[in-house]
Amino acid sequence: MLGFASLGSGSRGNATLVADADTCVLVDCGFSLAETRRRLARLGREPSDLAGILVTHEHADHVRGVARLADHYGIPVWLTRGTAAAIRWPRGVTLCEVGAGRPFTLGSLRVEPVAVPHDAREPVQYAISSGARRVGVLTDLGAVTPAVVAHFRHCDGLFLEANHDPRLLATGPYPPALRRRVGGAFGHLSNGQAVGLLKRIELGRIRWLVLGHLSEKNNCRTRLEAAVAPLLAGRVPWAVACQERGVPWQWIDY
Template identity: 55%
Template sequence: MRYCSLGSGSRGNATVVESGQTRVLVDCGFSLRTTEQRLAQVGLSARQLSAIVVTHEHADHVKGVERLARRYQLPVYMTHGTRHALRDFEAPVQLVRLDEGFTVGELEVEPVAVPHDAREPCQYIFDNGQYRFGILTDTGTITPWIIERYRELDGLFLEANYDPHMLATGPYPPSLRARVAGDLGHLSNQQAAGLLQAIDRSALRHVAIAHISEKNNRPDLALTELDNALTGWAGQLHLAEQNQGLPWQDITGESQPLFAHIGSR
């Protein structure tokens, strides 16, 4: 199993999870043309995708979903609440139940309910029978349910959206600061670090920091916070960026060179 990011941040998000010939695109917050270009940069054509799974209806996650799905006849999975929020969405949709997993090719997909200011948001865990890879972004707080579901993973794509001091002193108006830092907002560096300390890391080989705010965080702050939480851990810590994304990372073996990396401790 391997994964890559086509870009992660408030200007667009898309992640590819691959097992064998199955390739699932998680969200598509870029235009159709940009998505095609970014897929090409990681050696893929949209025709090689098996499906698109959607976490929630915010534009930075769904901007290109409809056009991509219609052009390449891709099945789209999303919750009923997300589908209801996307009133003008015209591509066929497979409805996701939060209490029920589903199968896409070689991957079992487990939706996980998360607190976020969307209609019925969820995140996803992918299982190919040998390895488990979790995606957790756009989450306001770490709940006991999240800790339970993400407790045993081989790889984790984890939001560290903001630094509290930078958010408090940054350019956002008070209402937007409150939204970001609220229980239905995003995860801070410290909250992301707290999750890593709460889960079983014995099988965890890869952690990728994702959805970093360009105005309320810095990569070095997020990397340092999470690295400190991973003291004694022998895995690899990566950084998914807005423009460059993150190249293919094989959670079963060697990974390609990283944009940012703190080596094994």
């Protein structure tokens, strides 16, 4: 079996668990140490269960808690050279360099880092496999590239960004420069872009889809549902990961 769960998702913090029967990893950690422990416990895990932390990029909502968690529990951290250089690390933390297009093994999991267009130093997202099963964690990208489609096309489970509704973004409280950043090619996926990706992948294979990294100011469940329901209704079970509660474990069995 292979499964995933979210500790919470949104601009105030992101962290996603991916595990099979033998190995459990955390993708990003945007929460404080105490908050991370509390949220892990809610999902039946503790920090000592983590074989590693996979970091996607250096934005605070993804790395706020990584250094302390790694340092406190001696958990190795996997990340690109560019991301590592953008963060201040305590001495003693084990950093393992990854690169887009260079898959590696972490315990019983196979991890593929995939380059994404986002306004960070060297951002990647991850496709993670156990045996024949494959889960994708795909947030923080401004555009769907051919490489993204190629790597996330055959997933059994997918955690996908649906950050904003373009009309809410255009009329919302963000200043023009931030609006351009979020909506730009190196920003975040809109609801419509998320649907665009879903149309390009093997949707029939997906057993569980979670939409996450929703903007609290520029998106809402009603708009998101209106955008995705025509494609997903009756075909794919899906849920929304919220900032406070994330989403519980979902297991894809053999």
